[in-house]
Amino acid sequence: MARLGFLSFLVRKAISRVAIFFIVITFVFIIPRLLPGGAFAYLIENPNVSPETRGTLVKIFGLDRPLWEQYVAFMKELLTKGNLGISFRYLKPVSSIIVEALPWTLLLVGSAMVLSSIMGVILGALAAYYRGKRTDSIVVNTLMTMRSMPSFWLGMVLLLVLGFHLRWFPLYGAYTYGKEQGILEAVGDILRHLTLPLLTLSLIELSTYTMIMRSTTLDILGEDFILTAKAKGLPEREILFKHAVRPGILPVITILSINIGSIIGGAMITETVFSYPGTGKLLYDSVFMSDYPLTLGIFSYITIVTLVATFVAEVLYGRLDPRVRVG
Amino acid sequence: MGLRMKPQTKQSRRRQALNTELEGGKVRGCCYLRSRNAVVILLSILALSANVFNAESAATLTKYVSRPSWKPRGGTARIPNFADVATLNPFMAASDWDLHAIELLYDPLVTQAPDLEYVGRLARDWTVSQDGLTWTFFLYENVTWHDGTRFTAKDCVFTFSVGLKNKLGRFADIADWVNAVEMSGNYTFIIRMKMPYAPLLYVLGRPLSPRYIVPEHIWSSLDATRFSNLDNPIGTGPFRLSEKKAGQYVKLKVNEKYHLGRPFVDEILFPIITNGDAMLLVLKAGEIDCMVWTIPYATVDQMKKEKQPNIVFDEWAETGGRYLIFQCSRYPTSEAWFRQMVAYCINATDVVNTIYLGYALPGDTAWIGPSFGKYYDPSLSKEKVYPYSLAKAAEILDSHGFKDVDGDGWRETSNKTKMELTLYSPTVEYDPQRARWGEMLANGMTKAGVKVSHKPLEWNTLMGYSDQGNFDMLITGGGASIDPDVLYEFYHSGGSRNKRQTRYSNPSLDTLIESQRKAVTESERVNTVKQAMQIISKELPYLQLVHQKFVYAHRTDKIDGWIFGPAYFTVENYCTFMNIYDVSLVKPTTTRAATTATTTQPPSAGGMGMETIVLALVAVAIVVAVMYYAVKKRK
Numbered sequence: 007m008a009r010l011g012f013l014s015f016l017v018r019k020a021i022s023r024v025a026i027f028f029i030v031i032t033f034v035f036i037i038p039r040l041l042p043g044g045a046f047a048y049l050i051e052n053p054n055v056s057p058e059t060r061g062t063l064v065k066i067f068g069l070d071r072p073l074w075e076q077y078v079a080f081m082k083e084l085l086t087k088g089n090l091g092i093s094f095r096y097l098k099p100v101s102s103i104i105v106e107a108l109p110w111t112l113l114l115v116g117s118a119m120v121l122s123s124i125m126g127v128i129l130g131a132l133a134a135y136y137r138g139k140r141t142d143s144i145v146v147n148t149l150m151t152m153r154s155m156p157s158f159w160l161g162m163v164l165l166l167v168l169g170f171h172l173r174w175f176p177l178y179g180a181y182t183y184g185k186e187q188g189i190l191e192a193v194g195d196i197l198r199h200l201t202l203p204l205l206t207l208s209l210i211e212l213s214t215y216t217m218i219m220r221s222t223t224l225d226i227l228g229e230d231f232i233l234t235a236k237a238k239g240l241p242e243r244e245i246l247f248k249h250a251v252r253p254g255i256l257p258v259i260t261i262l263s264i265n266i267g268s269i270i271g272g273a274m275i276t277e278t279v280f281s282y283p284g285t286g287k288l289l290y291d292s293v294f295m296s297d298y299p300l301t302l303g304i305f306s307y308i309t310i311v312t313l314v315a316t317f318v319a320e321v322l323y324g325r326l327d328p329r330v331r332v333g
Numbered sequence: 334m335g336l337r338m339k340p341q342t343k344q345s346r347r348r349q350a351l352n353t354e355l356e357g358g359k360v361r362g363c364c365y366l367r368s369r370n371a372v373v374i375l376l377s378i379l380a381l382s383a384n385v386f387n388a389e390s391a392a393t394l395t396k397y398v399s400r401p402s403w404k405p406r407g408g409t410a411r412i413p414n415f416a417d418v419a420t421l422n423p424f425m426a427a428s429d430w431d432l433h434a435i436e437l438l439y440d441p442l443v444t445q446a447p448d449l450e451y452v453g454r455l456a457r458d459w460t461v462s463q464d465g466l467t468w469t470f471f472l473y474e475n476v477t478w479h480d481g482t483r484f485t486a487k488d489c490v491f492t493f494s495v496g497l498k499n500k501l502g503r504f505a506d507i508a509d510w511v512n513a514v515e516m517s518g519n520y521t522f523i524i525r526m527k528m529p530y531a532p533l534l535y536v537l538g539r540p541l542s543p544r545y546i547v548p549e550h551i552w553s554s555l556d557a558t559r560f561s562n563l564d565n566p567i568g569t570g571p572f573r574l575s576e577k578k579a580g581q582y583v584k585l586k587v588n589e590k591y592h593l594g595r596p597f598v599d600e601i602l603f604p605i606i607t608n609g610d611a612m613l614l615v616l617k618a619g620e621i622d623c624m625v626w627t628i629p630y631a632t633v634d635q636m637k638k639e640k641q642p643n644i645v646f647d648e649w650a651e652t653g654g655r656y657l658i659f660q661c662s663r664y665p666t667s668e669a670w671f672r673q674m675v676a677y678c679i680n681a682t683d684v685v686n687t688i689y690l691g692y693a694l695p696g697d698t699a700w701i702g703p704s705f706g707k708y709y710d711p712s713l714s715k716e717k718v719y720p721y722s723l724a725k726a727a728e729i730l731d732s733h734g735f736k737d738v739d740g741d742g743w744r745e746t747s748n749k750t751k752m753e754l755t756l757y758s759p760t761v762e763y764d765p766q767r768a769r770w771g772e773m774l775a776n777g778m779t780k781a782g783v784k785v786s787h788k789p790l791e792w793n794t795l796m797g798y799s800d801q802g803n804f805d806m807l808i809t810g811g812g813a814s815i816d817p818d819v820l821y822e823f824y825h826s827g828g829s830r831n832k833r834q835t836r837y838s839n840p841s842l843d844t845l846i847e848s849q850r851k852a853v854t855e856s857e858r859v860n861t862v863k864q865a866m867q868i869i870s871k872e873l874p875y876l877q878l879v880h881q882k883f884v885y886a887h888r889t890d891k892i893d894g895w896i897f898g899p900a901y902f903t904v905e906n907y908c909t910f911m912n913i914y915d916v917s918l919v920k921p922t923t924t925r926a927a928t929t930a931t932t933t934q935p936p937s938a939g940g941m942g943m944e945t946i947v948l949a950l951v952a953v954a955i956v957v958a959v960m961y962y963a964v965k966k967r968k
Contacts, residue, residue: 043797050796051811053653054542055427056505057822057829060800066558095419097561106579140962162610167948170614177615183582184409184602281606283417283580291416294793 019320023313027306034305035077038298045069045296067094069298080302090306091299095292100303104285108270108307110180111284114200114277115269118207123262125208126215131251133216134223135242146220149213161206161279168202175202178281203280207273215258222254263319267312271304392450394593397896397908408915409600410892411621412905413612417580417605421562423545424501432541433625434583434603437910438479439568441543442470442489442522443534444907447898449706449815451538452908454593455484455546455569456522465529465853466512472520476592478548479566479573486516491549493524495557504544506536529851531858532818539814540900571596571911581605597914598892616886617641623887623895623904630690633884643890649902652704653813654696654877655767657756657774660805661837661874665735665746666754672873673719674729675806678777680721681878684770689881696877699866700824701817703880704899708817708862713870715878726781735783743784753784757798758808760789770878771808800833807834810881815900817862820846824869837874891916 039045045067046060064070068079083089090100133145152160169177176182181195226232227250235245274286285304292300416430423435440454453459456470476484493514496504510533512525526533537544548567552560566574571593572585583603587596606612609626616624628636633646657675665671681695694703699713711717730736734747746752756778758771768789775787785806790798798804813819822828825846826838845865852858885903887895894913895904 041793042791043793043795044800047793047796047800049427050800051809052427053812053814054429054432054503056500056503057833058500058505059427059502062500062505092559093419096563097420097422097425097559098563103579110580165611165614170618173618177618177620178606178608178611179604180581183578183604184576184584184600278607279611281604281608281611283578283605287607288580 019317023317027309027313030309031302031306032077034302035080035298036073038293038296038301039069039073039076041293045298048295063094090303093292093297093300093303095295095297095300100299103288103300104270104303104307107283107285107288110282111270111273111277111286113196114203114282114284115207115273115286117200118204118211118273119262119265119269121204122208122211123215123258126212127219127251127255127258129212130216130219130221131223131246131254134220134227134254135246135250137224142220145216149216152209153213155210157206157210157275158279160209161203161276164202164206165279175199180283199282203273203276203282206279207276214261218257218261219251219254222257223250226250226254259319259322263315264312266315267308270308270311392446392452394452394908394911396450397446397452398594398912399894400594403919404597404894404914405918405920406595406597406599406914407918408598408892409602410598410910410913410915411602411604412623413606413615413621413625414583414603415605415607415609415612415626418563418577418583418603421566421574422557422560423547423562424496424499424504424557427502429541433905434574434585435545436541436570436907437572437585437601438566438570438574439545439547440476440570441538441545442472443538444543445535445538445540445900446908447896447900447906449898449900451534454907455489459534463853465531465851466526468524468526468533469517470522470524472522473592474520476569477590478550478569479588480548482548482550484546484548484569485519486522487519488546488549489522490514490516491553492544492546495547495552496544499558501557502544503536503539503542507533529853531850531852532814532816535814535816535818539816540906571907572601575600593911596911597894598910601910613886616644616888619888619891621888622892624885625903625905626885627883628886630692630884633692634690636886643888644886645889645895647885647887647897647904648692648882649885649897649899650694650702650704650880650882651812651902652702652815652880652899653811653819654700654702654880655693655770655808655810656696656875656877658799658804658807658809658835659837659874659876660802660807661835662802663805665752666805668733669872670729670733672876673871674726674781675774675778676715676719676873676876677722677726677729678781679770679774679878681715683721684773685879688766688769688773689879692882692884693879694882696879698870698873698877700820700869700875700877701862701866702877704815705817707859708866710863710866713866715876718870721777723777723781726777730781730783737782742782744782753786754778754805756785756787756806756808757795757804758787758789759792759795763792766881767808767810802834802836810877812902817858818850820862820865820869821850823875824865831874835874837872839868839872842868842872889916 046063049055049060049063050057068076071079080091083091092098093100093103096103129145129149133142136142165177168174176199179199181187181192181199185195187195223246232245232250235249240249270285271289273282273284274290276282277284277286278290285307289301289304291297292304412433414430414433416428418431418434419428420426420431421435421438423439426432426435442454442456443451443459444454446452453473455472455476457473458471460469461467462469470489472484472486472489478484493504493511496502497508497511497514500508507530510526510528510530512527515523515525517523524533546569551567563577569592571588571591573588574583575586576582576584582605585601585603587599589595604621606615606621609628612621612624612626613628613632615621628646636644637646659666659672659675661667676698685691685693685695696702696715697709697713698715698718699710701708701710701713703709703711730744735744735752737743738745738749744752756771756775759767761768771787771789775785778785795807795809799807799809814822822830823835824831824837824839825843826832826840827843831837842865845861845868849858849861849865852861883902887904889895892913893916894909896906896908896912897904900906
């Protein structure tokens with residue numbers, strides 16, 4: 007019975023996720039087409055093309071058809087062939103463009119997410135345990151200071167100091183372009199290029215996870231079972247990391263699962279500062295240049311990943327906290 | 334050091350009496366009269382009647398590219414790209430960043446050199462018939478596509494047919510003017526016009542976006558509007574695609590068999606650097622060879638004080654301008670006197686000095702600026718025709734009955750209707766200069782008693798308003814054609830921009846603009862354009878306030894041979910890529926023309942920069958904090 011209940015839960019959740027997906031991409035289909043300026047507005051002052059080019063491109067890409075007609079054509083392609091369309095700018099299938107840029111974004115944003123969440127859990131737990139003391143004060147004040155820094159500014163400072171003046175790290179790119187390298191050398195090169203953007207993103211995101219963890223751990227440390235653990239004479243480290251962190255980590259997982267979707271589109275500023283190839287800048291450019299299929303494609307990926315991640319998080323809740331039952 | 338070209342070339346001594354010039358490019362004149370002998374005169378007349386002007390060659394690449402024996406072959410030039418190369422389709426590419434690569438993979442018939450001369454790339458020579466209707470291009474016969482197939486006139490016919498039929502890119506400029514394109518033999522390409530069209534050579538060879546020729550044997554089976562051409566682009570250009578990594582870099586390798594001579598460098602690497610500040614740091618560190626993004630003015634001044642070796646600055650005054658559009662279909666901006674009144678409300682010299690920090694030229698009331706050479710008329714500059722004077726502005730308003738009748742501090746129209754105008758501009762984030770002088774202009778008009786509100790708008794929104802004519806006054810601007818036919822687009826009632834934006838109509842001006850387009854002799858064209866300029870200066874549907882200058886830079890310690898001139902905004906141009914060479918490969922015993930000092934050390938910031946002060950303060954703060962905690966712990 008429990009198994010049937012669980013299956014029923016999975017099916018209901020899956021159906022709702024699919025419905026949400028179609029609602030989201032419908033919105034994403036319509037909204038860019040309603041933005042002020044109209045399609046290809048960026049070409050208006052572009053001296054490389056004739057003023058008529060804008061109208062020509064609108065006709066070529068069928069943007070002069072009624073909106074419902076464009077929507078039906080798009081849905082037909084998506085449902086029958088799984089095709090997200092051809093990018094207006096790249097003139098290539100949208101999926102292939104996203105797939106090319108995705109690995110670097112996953113590496114950068116994924117690593118930053120993992121690093122900042124792990125460090126956030128540790129620092130948050132420590133800050134909560136030593137609440138009111140020097141450790142708590144240092145952690146909270148430092149992270150609040152870093153949080154208030156614009157990511158662009160922080161990135162530029164790191165680039166200037168660590169990259170340009172000290173020459174510890176490269177100034178742009180995902181690796182040294184155009185250079186032949188062996189595997190180990192290439193891995194090292196990639197890691198060197200990754201360090202500054204990773205540091206920037208991690209430092210900005212660290213405060214979110216730390217403060218959430220600190221807040222939930224403070225609540226948990228007031229629970230009776232923690233008092234029992236102390237009365238049993240358990241070491242402080244065991245009380246904190248074995249008994250308090252585990253239930254306290256649930257909100258962090260929730261935030262992570264929501265943020266996982268933003269891996270794909272969420273590092274535009276950092277990618278721009280460090281000239282790091284990725285889908286963040288791709289998304290920004292697609293919106294600015296009226297590349298509607300590419301915008302829609304990237305948002306589709308974001309939506310799918312977010313929906314899957316939140317679904318997995320819901321299931322994981324039950325595993326991590328026995329008080330929460332699924333189905 | 335780079336070779337810098339003057340905007341005007343000298344007349345050839347051999348050509349004197351009859352020189353037919355159309356739109357800045359030289360079309361051959363044929364006759365050279367020394368004697369008043371009747372026979373000679375008769376022969377001259379007969380020669381003039383011939384369908385072909387002289388067969389004198391166009392400017393050749395040898396004027397710009399030197400090939401001394403000491404110049405080495407090899408090396409890699411590192412030229413940044415500010416954005417990814419999205420497509421290598423010459424028909425569909427609109428972005429500078431795509432076109433910089435396309436420019437080296439493909440050739441057009443002609444190209445405009447930095448000094449505004451025209452260089453034949455696929456065409457070794459060309460002629461125009463006396464009636465201006467038939468353009469004949471004589472093609473090089475030793476050109477091959479990158480896949481080894483011979484290039485012929487058939488490729489030109491194909492390219493033009495596709496471009497004109499679909500009105501792709503800049504082909505749309507001439508689509509309504511071309512009657513037919515054809516070939517005569519394998520190496521003669523003919524364009525037959527419906528009417529004489531003076532700007533044709535400029536359209537075919539304009540900087541960065543000329544009409545590139547594509548191979549018929551590849552493209553004939555493709556949809557030109559859907560082909561990305563990223564995988565293995567086949568052109569005739571001096572380089573071919575070696576590697577492309579999306580969002581990371583593009584690498585081109587030299588075409589050893591290029592018909593105009595092998596370039597000197599083996600490779601061009603275009604790393605994608607998406608941040609202008611980071612690009613400048615990379616240049617200073619010596620990891621790229623030039624800037625392709627403008628350097629902020631304050632940074633330029635600071636760098637000049639630092640006197641960094643091996644970095645040369647390139648200042649370029651835009652060919653277009655930063656201007657205000659008046660909506661001529663709405664009252665009172667529909668009135669020329671009102672537009673003149675607005676022009677009196679702002680001081681262009683002040684704007685140049687305080688907002689552009691001296692990196693601009695005051696604008697011109699008839700659009701045509703100094704880079705237009707003989708068409709330029711300095712007496713029509715904004716400062717001469719409409720010098721700043723709020724008193725004059727008030728006088729104009731008073732004389733037309735625009736007075737403050739109800740005592741609220743704002744003028745009403747002559748029939749006592751309330752008047753409030755809106756002035757749109759880019760935001761401070763997008764373009765602080767235009768946003769600021771928009772504010773200055775609004776303040777000036779306010780002081781003259783005109784109620785006006787200044788509203789900065791996000792760029793695409795601004796463009797949308799501009800394109801729909803949904804404004805009273807709107808500030809925009811940018812680069813534009815340096816051929817006087819640019820007047821058609823902006824001032825002719827049928828001009829694409831005019832129809833959508835300012836909606837200004839003046840039949841006399843229309844006639845003059847049409848005439849300049851059909852002019853067969855240069856003197857006729859200059860005269861007609863200048864007449865049109867007089868009308869434009871008085872009517873003022875656009876108020877061009879400044880020609881902004883952009884400052885770029887390049888290094889000379891690794892790559893040298895840069896060529897720069899008014900046709901191009903950076904050193905990144907075809908002539909440069911054909912001329913540059915790797916300095917490190919020059920043999921020590923040879924003497925080279927370049928005289929720059931060389932150094933292998935990347936330049937340091939030098940002096941006590943702001944970043945050093947900040948670092949020092951942070952270090953002091955850390956030391957103090959550590960000492961404080963140490964003391965507290967002891968207690």
